[in-house]
Amino acid sequence: MIELQPFTEIDCDRLIRWVPDRRFLLQWAGPEYKWPLDTKQLLKTYAKTKIHPSSHYMFIAYDTGIEQSIGHIELMNVNIEKKSAHIGRVLIDPAIRGRGYGSQLMNKICEYAFINLKLSTLTLSVFDFNQSAIACYQKIGFKIIETKIAFREFENEKWNLLIMKLEKQACKFNSPSI
Numbered sequence: 001m002i003e004l005q006p007f008t009e010i011d012c013d014r015l016i017r018w019v020p021d022r023r024f025l026l027q028w029a030g031p032e033y034k035w036p037l038d039t040k041q042l043l044k045t046y047a048k049t050k051i052h053p054s055s056h057y058m059f060i061a062y063d064t065g066i067e068q069s070i071g072h073i074e075l076m077n078v079n080i081e082k083k084s085a086h087i088g089r090v091l092i093d094p095a096i097r098g099r100g101y102g103s104q105l106m107n108k109i110c111e112y113a114f115i116n117l118k119l120s121t122l123t124l125s126v127f128d129f130n131q132s133a134i135a136c137y138q139k140i141g142f143k144i145i146e147t148k149i150a151f152r153e154f155e156n157e158k159w160n161l162l163i164m165k166l167e168k169q170a171c172k173f174n175s176p177s178i
């Protein structure tokens with residue numbers, strides 16, 4: 001079983017090891033982080049999570065069975081009045097992808113957002129070539145609501161961005177605590 005735990009300073013090195021190159025960094029985190037990813041940049045984001053009331057949450061995904069951190073996820077632009085937030089920086093340890101952890105992690109973050117924070121709407125952005133991520137998001141009920149053509153350029157590539165949305169009532173929870 002996985003649980004969400006707050007990201008802290010001691011989680012920086014592991015997360016940096018999971019980001020192999022410049023291309024991956026851009027597709028995973030956007031242009032806010034510059035290559036090479038370092039602790040200073042991560043701690044700048046971490047500082048946002050310490051403001052109260054917070055509109056930014058950073059979590060590690062912790063597998064209680066093997067007692068190891070297996071992933072990372074963030075909830076950003078949390079707006080309690082509008083009951084909305086944006087999910088970002090979803091990442092599973094590269095050594096253990098394709099084993100269902102990503103789906104479990106999406107389940108947990110939706111549970112946290114819809115149940116703990118009482119939100120109604122979640123959005124996220126994903127590039128159209130990221131088929132495993134898209135499958136993972138569709139599985140819990142996210143639907144594509146917009147496509148931004150050539151949203152990002154990397155070397156000679158143009159990347160199309162998909163905006164996906166999930167309303168609480170359409171969320172296909174699969175959690176023992178719901």
Ligand SMILES: CC(C)(COP(=O)(O)OP(=O)(O)OC[C@H]1O[C@@H](n2cnc3c(N)ncnc32)[C@H](O)[C@@H]1OP(=O)(O)O)[C@@H](O)C(=O)NCCC(=O)NCCS
Nearest residue numbers: 090091092097098099100101102103126131132133135136
């Ligand atoms: C995206 C990511 C979080 C998914 O995590 P994961 O643990 O590999 O995902 P899962 O094992 O839960 O698989 C999710 C679904 O995707 C499907 N899938 C995997 N690879 C696929 C592919 N190439 N094409 C289509 N579907 C695919 C799986 O079959 C699974 O569906 P199923 O359970 O119905 O079989 C992970 O691959 C990752 O960290 N990627 C790098 C970072 C990243 O790109 N993050 C997203 C930024 S928006």
